[in-house]
Amino acid sequence: MIKKTAAYMLATNPDIVLYPPIVSDENTDYYVLTDLDSFKSDFWQIKTVENLIELEDSIKSNPGKYLGLYDEYIYIKKDEIITGKLSENKDSIASIPSIENLLPPNFPLITPETKDFSSNPFYNDGKYNGYPLLLSICLLVSNRRDTLCKCLESLRPFLEELDCEIIAVDSSNDGSTNIAIQYGAKIIPFTWIDDFAAARNAALHEAKGAWILSIDDDEWFDNPSEIIDFFKSDQWKQCDTAFYKVRNYTKDNGTTFGDCYVQRMAKNHPQLHYLYPVHEAFDFSFLKDKPYSKTFNSFVHHYGYAYSTTEDKERKIYRNISGIYAALQSYPFDLRQHQQLCNELTIIRNYSAATVYAFKSLSLCKLQEKYNPIEALHWKRIAIIFLYTIAQLSNDNKLIIKVQDLTDLNEYNSFQLATIHYYLAVNSFNNSSYKEVCYYAQKYYTFRKQYLNSADKSSQSLSIFTDLVEPADKQVLLIIYHAYASLQVRDEKTVEKLLAQINYDIIEPNVFPILFNIYSGLSEEVFMSHFPKLNQKMLKYLYHYAKDLYLNARQGDGINSLSKLDRKLVSAGCFVDNLYVRLIHLYANPSRPDSYQWFLKEKCQRHLHIQDIAICGVKNGDILLDILDYFNFEDIQLSLRSLDLLDAIELSNIIEVSTKYITNNGLSNLTKKELVLLSGILEKLLFNNQVNAINKDSQDFRKYFYIYINLIHLWSLCNYNENMFLEDNFSMLPSTIRGSYYIMKALNAKDSGERQTFIDNLKQAVIECPIFDNGVKLLISELKTLPTKEVSKQKTEFEILGEQLKETAKQLIDEGNLHEAQNILLQLSKLLPNDKEIQDLLLNFEASYLQN
Template sequence: MNIQLSISLLVSDRMETLGKCLASIKPLLRELDSELIAVFTGKNEETLELLRQYTSQIIPFTWCNDFSKARNAGLKEAKGEWFMYLDDDEWFDDTAEIIQFFKSGEYQRYNSGFYVVRNYLDLEGKRYTDTDVGRMCRLTPKTEFIFPIHENLEPFEEPNKKLRVFAHHFGYARKAKTDRKDTKTSRNLPILLEMLRKEPDSPQHCMQAAQEYRSIGEYENAVTYCRKGLESAQKEKRIYNYELWLQVNLPLLISYTGDLQLAIKEAERILRLPRTLEVAAVHLCVTLVACCRDLKEYRKGMKYVRLFHEKLSELRKDPDAALRQRAVGVTMDKAAEEEIPVYVEGLFFSAETDDMESACDILSWLPWDEENRISHLYPRLEEWKKKYSHMNDGILAGYNTLPTENLYVCLQKTLYAEKYGDMLCAENLWTTCAENCPSGFQWELIEIAVRNGFSLNILMNRMGPEAWSEYAAAVALKKEIKALEEFYRMIKPLLEEYPFYSRKLEQCYLERLLTSELLEPARPAVLLEQYCESVLTDAETLYRSEVLADPETYAIPSQYRFAVIVRDALSIINHGDLAGSISLLKAAVQVYPRMSAAVNQLLQSLEEQICSSGQAVPEEFIVLGGQVKQVLHGLMEKGQWEEAYSVMAQLVSLLPNDLEVLCMKQEILRCGTLEHGG
């Protein structure tokens, strides 16, 4: 009979996590020939009762500020071929890969193994860092733990197996950045400083001290120990993992102090060292790119984007070297997580220096065929195109050379073909995009179709009413009036087969006209009549007749109720009863304040007609002006400055001598200008 795996668990009295920890290793105890050894440093009987449910091997240990001694107490009792250790504030997410590693016999080909510890930085679990940790190894008579703090399991020999399994760890989470007592730092740091007093030139201890100071934001102290540790490490013949960590983190910690120029200088110095390994180089490039961005040293930044790509490519071709070169938080995989952000910075650097060749190179480096990695990047790429629109010809040409079926790239190739008049190619590419439209790019595809008269059927069949309503509202708001009128004229024939969609766009278009410009006296009535007809046609499609007959009872949307009221007011006006329409128009403004400007302009026209006919302006007219002021106050309180300005433009002409109105106008202008960065 043979024990494959000994699991050693260091247990205090953390009952809030011990249950999760034990439950997560239960599959290992069930599926493998394994044993659990609990080294108990606590005092509570409740903790012991829970442990006894999982193992009879409970070793009492009096805590003496020495993790290695505690770990070695468990190690001494281990009988397995392999040994694994963890803490009672860690628990596995899924142990299936570990089980398969041993059940398949694969473990016999390795001497040690890594898995991932997810270290949470807050108690809510929203921020965390993933670190590869060597917590498993073949058990030999020489196996032991060294160092009182941040203990090492030695010998930890190659070949290593890297597992994707990860364990949750909240030990370093704290309630606030300044809550030092809520972390392990207050416990670890005195032990480390005592170790350094005894061994002042130990690079391992210096690294650990730097880590602790970094965790509490004391970056100057962290830099001091980082420098000291690196100087000592460079005197050793062999390059150990702590030297790798120190190389990478010294410039990073300096950057945290705010001295970016010094951080760049230090990183460049370390890059020139013959002892600097490829994994360190890629991490250093990440720091250099960030510093160059903040200092606007774009040409230098581009140099390190290229070096990052070069070194990362070398490591991917030599996975064994990549696996060997690792320290806490310093691995090839960790650097690769920064690949897309680094390349994006490179795109901006290239544009700042008019370096189109580098931009095209970077576009070719991006992992276009890995949609799960690349899709979140599209908004940044659109920002890049928009910010450097003078380079769009070169940017589109760069996309056009990419050998990928990525739909975002396909969309750029469509724009390229359109620009150079290859309309058959443009339409074929457009169709491919429309059939599998990238999220968020339906709008641009519609714009392309309208410019070129492509059928919208593919997109319309894929877009739901909600998505179309969102699009219609946005396009009506964002386009200039003249451009909107031209766009509406061109798209209307393409929507003949989709009357509901056509009417929805028409309503947004008319709302924009009615709320955003001073119209000729006769035009508000014409446009309002057209608007009401469109809205009520939709209502007749969507609602039963009894609902439309009693809109207040059934609380149908305000847009429809407004249309009913204004339709009746226009009918009264057409029959010559100008004054009789005023109460209805007053009610319409209260129902749908967005259309106040159009109603006000119509009221002004009515006032002129009443005056020209010799009739006195009704008192209701003056009351309505006061109610429109209330609507305006409401818009101002909500910060809706553009809508407020549209209403104000009409109210000023209606009440030109009203000082309150003039003061409100000044406030709207001032606040609206500030909001837009003026």
């Protein structure tokens, strides 16, 4: 049985806007309850209710009494828009945020513009349709001396070949005025009021040209010859307005940019003027028909969007939003301003608000019975922005809308249709609607081909999102989505065709996980045919993004699916950094005792250099010896290099399992290969300054340093005969072996209570191996724990005096007079050479010096 739904609003204020539902729903009726006579609507049924304010609570608690019998009643608040079929999804409602709340706290709002406009001067005795000049170039001058010269120099061809003038509306204070005067510009002083339209209108009031061309001081023409030829011919007489391109750079080096067409040229008229504080535009409402326009490929360079910081970017966007707020106070139903607001919100990635305002704009399209034909272009842009923001919001189902609800109102050209179907495919992918992905992707390819084969591309493109049709990187992204979707609908032939089109050098890393899933699902034959195309960068990132899967897929379907791809890669002879560390995580696990044997067999058969396997074997102690059997000592040293790629957390994890392995097996029971591997791991932890895996002043550092020294010493005893430790051969040993030799001697002296021998050997250890200095400092801190022997005997007067001087030295030490205290102790040591306490104090001075 079909359920009927009633949506209702309470209108007690005449300023409430009755936004039409965007999607038609035959199972929902829409009501407005009001006690005012001012409301009319083609979409809502108006019901008059006397004393509405007093009855508001009663209506909400029992709407059926006023609306009749329905299965469900849904209350629509002020500034809410119905975005879908309420009979199917009662959450298909979006609340419109106030523009003030989209701005940072205390951000200044631009004052709404006045609609009053005084006419421009009228000329009828000149040779250019009554005007004395052919062209007036209206230039806004701010504090941009760095680009003003480029701008004016690019205008020189106009001055040389046409009857024209430059009118500079000047709000600068950096001397820019003098530069403009050198090019013959007429200067119009202007106090800046955060209103671009007002500034441009100031120039129009002074213009004597039959045509107007507007430009800013941070823009300059690349080659204006096409525009100049337009004025040299009679074409300017047949047109009302014209567009040229602005090339907006997003980086100072000029490597990235986007082109958009701007309506900056128009035939002069007493009623011609600009509207809107920002994103200003000509008002052609004085014309009876749609203005006839011309589009030029001539363009200006513009670096105003090459922001140095994110803060600069946001500050400019928020300024624009503030200006749009002012415009909407005067023109609340203006689609152009709504389109610009949506665009600004997407730039700062407030996709949720952008989507809601796109909904509002789409609703306004239905609300207005008639609108200027130019509005149709803004509507199309809004529709595409809407699809773009939906794509960024992924799978927010209550915001999804069918394409038919967007395309029925206006006809689109091939460029616009390609753009629309691009986003429809992305939206379908985000919602796992894989059949629709395949359908929309095919449509995109068709419309893209039509656009690329068209004779006149400039008239088709929009001023936004013009990078979706021509660039290869955008097309390859959709191809990857399409390939994945085709795999889900079991169309491997299409997958194979799509993969053949991929240029792996331009793929962004964020789609590598999708490729990972595609290749995991391919048959062995298809995979092997495409494997040669995979580049090292892609493979490296593929496994970087799949890292968590490898670490967590220890059982069940997860490990089986990963195994399928891994075996293919190994069979193909693939090698990338950190690949094998992932593989051994996968294969060397207790639940699959034969898997690592298969992997190692593959290694031996193909003579691959295996990096990281030994490290991972440490995590699986039961198999470490089996793994090491496949290695020689050179292989182990090679595997240790990969530790430089690990971050502090990963390295600490390896250290933890390594020391646990040592504890479980005992130092004396380790094989030579294990000694090399484990000492190498600890060496990376202790002495890699680029990765601070452990605090070098901590007891943990001392503990690991102690284990490391024992490992090195055991290795040296296994690997070198005793003659190598004699004086003539000792220098031939590695520095770490020499240093560990003296540290072991120091530790033996410590156990015997030989303080001086302890200190001397530690000094020599640092000389032999300077990287041991931090570990030696921690060992020296143990001086206080060494045993001392006291001898009781009768003290002489000389010794009593010595005791008094010792106390004086100690007091000086406590007061920080270390130099004076040391001098006293040095003199006492000569007088009382057998006094143990004096010698201890001097040794402490020496130890402190070594520590510092």
